[in-house]
Amino acid sequence: LTPVRARARRGEGDRLRGEILAVAEELLIETADSSAVSIRAIADRVGVTPPSVYRHFADKDELLADVCAQVFVRLDRAMEEAARDAVDPVDEMCRKGKAYIQFGLEFPEHYRLVLMRPEVHLHADDEAHGRRIAGFEGPTIAEGNAFGHLIESVERMLALQPDPARRPDLHATAVAIWTAVHGIVALRIAKPLFPWPSVDEQLALIASPWRALLEGAPTETGRSTP
Amino acid sequence: LTPVRARARRGEGDRLRGEILAVAEELLIETADSSAVSIRAIADRVGVTPPSVYRHFADKDELLADVCAQVFVRLDRAMEEAARDAVDPVDEMCRKGKAYIQFGLEFPEHYRLVLMRPEVHLHADDEAHGRRIAGFEGPTIAEGNAFGHLIESVERMLALQPDPARRPDLHATAVAIWTAVHGIVALRIAKPLFPWPSVDEQLALIASPWRALLEGAPTETGRSTP
DNA sequence: TGTACATCAGTGAACGCGCGTTCACTGATGTAC
DNA sequence: TGTACATCAGTGAACGCGCGTTCACTGATGTAC
Numbered sequence A, B: 001l002t003p004v005r006a007r008a009r010r011g012e013g014d015r016l017r018g019e020i021l022a023v024a025e026e027l028l029i030e031t032a033d034s035s036a037v038s039i040r041a042i043a044d045r046v047g048v049t050p051p052s053v054y055r056h057f058a059d060k061d062e063l064l065a066d067v068c069a070q071v072f073v074r075l076d077r078a079m080e081e082a083a084r085d086a087v088d089p090v091d092e093m094c095r096k097g098k099a100y101i102q103f104g105l106e107f108p109e110h111y112r113l114v115l116m117r118p119e120v121h122l123h124a125d126d127e128a129h130g131r132r133i134a135g136f137e138g139p140t141i142a143e144g145n146a147f148g149h150l151i152e153s154v155e156r157m158l159a160l161q162p163d164p165a166r167r168p169d170l171h172a173t174a175v176a177i178w179t180a181v182h183g184i185v186a187l188r189i190a191k192p193l194f195p196w197p198s199v200d201e202q203l204a205l206i207a208s209p210w211r212a213l214l215e216g217a218p219t220e221t222g223r224s225t226p
Numbered sequence C, D: 001t002g003t004a005c006a007t008c009a010g011t012g013a014a015c016g017c018g019c020g021t022t023c024a025c026t027g028a029t030g031t032a033c
Helices: A010-031 A039-046 A050-056 A060-083 A089-106 A108-115 A124-133 A146-158 A170-190 A199-216 B010-031 B039-046 B050-056 B060-083 B089-106 B108-115 B124-133 B146-158 B170-190 B199-216
Strands: none
Touching: A010 A039, A010 A050, A010 A060, A010 A108, A039 A050, A039 A060, A060 A089, A060 A108, A060 A146, A089 A108, A089 A146, A089 A170, A089 A199, A108 A170, A146 A170, A170 A199, A170 B170, A170 B199, A199 B170, A199 B199, B010 B039, B010 B050, B010 B060, B010 B108, B039 B050, B039 B060, B060 B089, B060 B108, B060 B146, B089 B108, B089 B146, B089 B170, B089 B199, B108 B170, B146 B170, B170 B199
């Protein structure tokens, strides 16, 4: 009945840590309710007593922050992977957008956790840290820096406009794209019963005026949208 | 120290009900944390004991649902009022969008409560009800039916396009507009520390391709955007 | 090879807390005679 | 005008719950001699 958990060897202290993080995520997906993810529930599922968690995490906030960090890494990875086979910058952007939306719809509770709640309590001088854990701004373009990668993609896309004077602002454009896909994902998660058009329809409608503009003013390279 | 609360007269049972709703909202704004809004905290602030709340609301869910309904009515009212002096359908749309965003930024915790959380637990046959309490779809265009009013505005705007064949889908367009403004508001609420462009900048960037298209194809009436 | 000892991953019991909700009640307000 | 009574808004005390966290501890794992 009670499968005896093998105790970690001396050097393997991090094994339980990993299991805790994995289970926390598991519970998040299953219950679709982040308030159901308690230290006790996690410990139960891992097969360990609640206090053991504190050997690996200072408190619940730290644990959740780590889960969030993981989620961002995964989101970033999904987008990077989707963009790998892109044939041109616009295609790259479309693929990233789709991957972003798919990620949110597939893991709504993850998405809610990291992008639909206020950031965990931040102290006054915590701003930089706050922005970093926001997952969309990092000191370097490291793994998990989804916004950094987005910026790069937008840069490539904007370079298609040969006249620098007619190029929109880089940061503002990236934010606009992020905002657009977030709107689609976040409202669906919050209001699943609303009669939403298909995601493709939504994306097409948003993209249509841009497409029309681009067709009016020919670009350096051809475009292909899936 | 303890100001004695005047007890309601026979017919005035609804007075406390109103006070409870008002205080619940007050707490929501002040604490900016909907989990801090407990029956006990509400009762305390009203100057009454917790059980009294149950004379007016079946349980906490009903209370919160009522607060949400109020919030939607207010949001709708804000948009309708903002649109009153519009000079043309496009102006009307812009004003509504701005009012929507302003409402969300001014009452972030209200906004989160009704548009950034999953709808309260719904039973299988609760779909219609669910959509109704979503606040954006009602049986009639009554007060509080913000989405219904949005649809009407979009209809007027689309009518500017004289060629019906080139008119985009009504519902899809309304959803696109809702999604766009929601993205702007919701991300700001969730990530206040992110270096956002100004709201006007964000709106302008979204609107710019449409504007360009409209300028290319003249409409029946002139446009004016604040 | 054997024994004493240090390490430290995980335990068991308990803490104090705030929560939503219940129950039998009190006592002012209004009504009937 | 006065008294007995019904109504019902609000009370006080308590319930059981799950939570995050603490503390002194146990006992297997590894190390030194």
